[in-house]
Amino acid sequence: MSKQNISFYESVNLNFDKASKLVDLPKGLLEQIKVCNAVYQMKFPVKVGNQIKVIEAYRVQHSHHRLPTKGGIRYSTHVDQDEVMALAALMTYKCAIVDVPFGGAKGGVKINPTKFTERQLESITRRYTTELVRKNFIGPGIDVPAPDYGTGPREMAWILDTYNTFKNGEIDSAGCVTGKPVNQNGINGRNEATGRGVYYGIREVLSYEKDMREIGLDPGTAGKTMVIQGLGNVGSFAGLISQEEGDIKVIAVSEFEGAIYSEKGLNVQKLIKFRKNTGSIIGFPGSVSLPNRDVALELECDILVPAALENVITKENAPRIKAKIIAEAANGPIAYEAEDILLKKGIIIIPDMYVNAGGVTVSYFEWLKNLSHTRFGRIEKRFNQNTYTNLVGLIEKMTGKVISEREKLILTKGADEIDLVRSGLEETMVEAYNQIRLVAKRKKKVQDLRTAAFINALNKVGNDYLNLGVFP
Numbered sequence: 339m340s341k342q343n344i345s346f347y348e349s350v351n352l353n354f355d356k357a358s359k360l361v362d363l364p365k366g367l368l369e370q371i372k373v374c375n376a377v378y379q380m381k382f383p384v385k386v387g388n389q390i391k392v393i394e395a396y397r398v399q400h401s402h403h404r405l406p407t408k409g410g411i412r413y414s415t416h417v418d419q420d421e422v423m424a425l426a427a428l429m430t431y432k433c434a435i436v437d438v439p440f441g442g443a444k445g446g447v448k449i450n451p452t453k454f455t456e457r458q459l460e461s462i463t464r465r466y467t468t469e470l471v472r473k474n475f476i477g478p479g480i481d482v483p484a485p486d487y488g489t490g491p492r493e494m495a496w497i498l499d500t501y502n503t504f505k506n507g508e509i510d511s512a513g514c515v516t517g518k519p520v521n522q523n524g525i526n527g528r529n530e531a532t533g534r535g536v537y538y539g540i541r542e543v544l545s546y547e548k549d550m551r552e553i554g555l556d557p558g559t560a561g562k563t564m565v566i567q568g569l570g571n572v573g574s575f576a577g578l579i580s581q582e583e584g585d586i587k588v589i590a591v592s593e594f595e596g597a598i599y600s601e602k603g604l605n606v607q608k609l610i611k612f613r614k615n616t617g618s619i620i621g622f623p624g625s626v627s628l629p630n631r632d633v634a635l636e637l638e639c640d641i642l643v644p645a646a647l648e649n650v651i652t653k654e655n656a657p658r659i660k661a662k663i664i665a666e667a668a669n670g671p672i673a674y675e676a677e678d679i680l681l682k683k684g685i686i687i688i689p690d691m692y693v694n695a696g697g698v699t700v701s702y703f704e705w706l707k708n709l710s711h712t713r714f715g716r717i718e719k720r721f722n723q724n725t726y727t728n729l730v731g732l733i734e735k736m737t738g739k740v741i742s743e744r745e746k747l748i749l750t751k752g753a754d755e756i757d758l759v760r761s762g763l764e765e766t767m768v769e770a771y772n773q774i775r776l777v778a779k780r781k782k783k784v785q786d787l788r789t790a791a792f793i794n795a796l797n798k799v800g801n802d803y804l805n806l807g808v809f810p
């Protein structure tokens with residue numbers, strides 16, 4: 339991460355202040371929305387080899403205007419109170435923007451997960467969960483964690499199992515955490531959800547001909563060039579899906595070990611395999627290595643996708659950014675002071691609180707699945723299939739033409755869980771962008787999508803508070 343003067347949490351709050359001047363809500367209410375409602379810092383011991391290590395961890399609940407609160411748990415050495423507070427606040431706004439009925443929260447454990455064995459990570463995760471249970475900071479109607487940077491389905495399964503040992507018999511306990519493995523109360527499509535949502539967001543922005551012409555681009559995704567910073571879960575799926583479904587050309591990727599470039603485009607699927615086998619992206623056939631990983635951000639491209647951590651675009655490197663569009667797949671990759679520099683260059687910034695909201699959207703579907711105790715599609719799939727089969731038969735009879743078996747299979751398919759999850763995610767991302775764009779176009783003083791997204795979020799959260807009757 340580059341050096342910066344303003345902290346991440348201050349950055350989020352400065353963006354909040356910019357937007358709050360443009361909404362018609364009481365001052366005290368805005369102050370209530372801005373602050374973090376509950377901050378829990380914990381320290382607990384874990385045995386590592388024959389040593390005892392003190393682990394520092396957090397859970398922050400930013401807003402209780404809707405319950406449960408929701409947000410991932412991050413395992414990283416950068417974790418501190420400021421970062422977790424910033425991320426929790428972003429979760430509140432993110433949920434509001436995509437109409438996911440939760441308050442915002444976030445957790446963090448200050449460790450480098452690659453330095454621990456699986457067994458040690460399990461003890462840390464179980465102990466962290468125990469601390470949350472003890473303080474009533476977790477539960478399907480209270481606060482629901484999920485994966486974030488450095489965590490995944492494995493950790494979520496440990497969290498559920500630990501929760502269950504305390505809450506034996508609680509009928510909705512599976513909803514105490516999302517992002518679980520599919521065979522352990524998870525949902526199909528959660529793993530790819532953030533990256534897929536990033537693609538849907540980019541596709542939607544690129545679909546507006548007039549907006550694209552203003553920045554010198556043709557509308558549509560096909561043939562556009564993309565640079566990805568960070569090939570973790572979000573960056574990988576965003577790249578893969580952009581390439582496969584949008585025909586976007588991924589020309590450069592950067593990671594810890596360096597950055598690679600190919601004018602013809604990198605095959606993301608093969609690159610992910612290559613990195614898994616060799617431990618590095620460097621040396622990927624058909625690519626050239628760039629002098630260092632930071633220059634990838636400064637390459638000429640249509641879409642830049644920072645998909646790792648916060649504050650990677652600062653006032654130092656912002657003047658050198660040449661992308662036409664930046665899609666914030668990570669949370670907070672653009673420092674507050676860099677924003678104006680980028681906007682003045684005419685760059686469209688698709689803000690984190692919208693474009694990476696696919697993860698929490700599908701988490702919401704998983705939570706609904708857990709509370710309903712049935713998988714999506716189970717009830718209606720066969721019924722729909724039979725109806726479509728009857729219709730196809732009728733068409734054949736009426737026209738006297740024979741529809742091929744292959745076509746019949748496509749036409750009569752009932753929706754599986756994955757189809758419904760993807761469809762729900764697509765609908766969510768399209769609808770949310772249209773709401774944001776409307777504000778950006780209608781409000782004279784709004785020049786950028788982040789401010790527009792904030793305005794939407796503040797109005798929704800503000801109205802919830804007013805409806806709760808807390809504010810007269």
Ligand code: GLU
Nearest residue numbers: 409410484486697698701
């Ligand atoms: N950690 C993800 C985020 O920052 C997902 C949160 C969730 O699914 O609750 O949005």
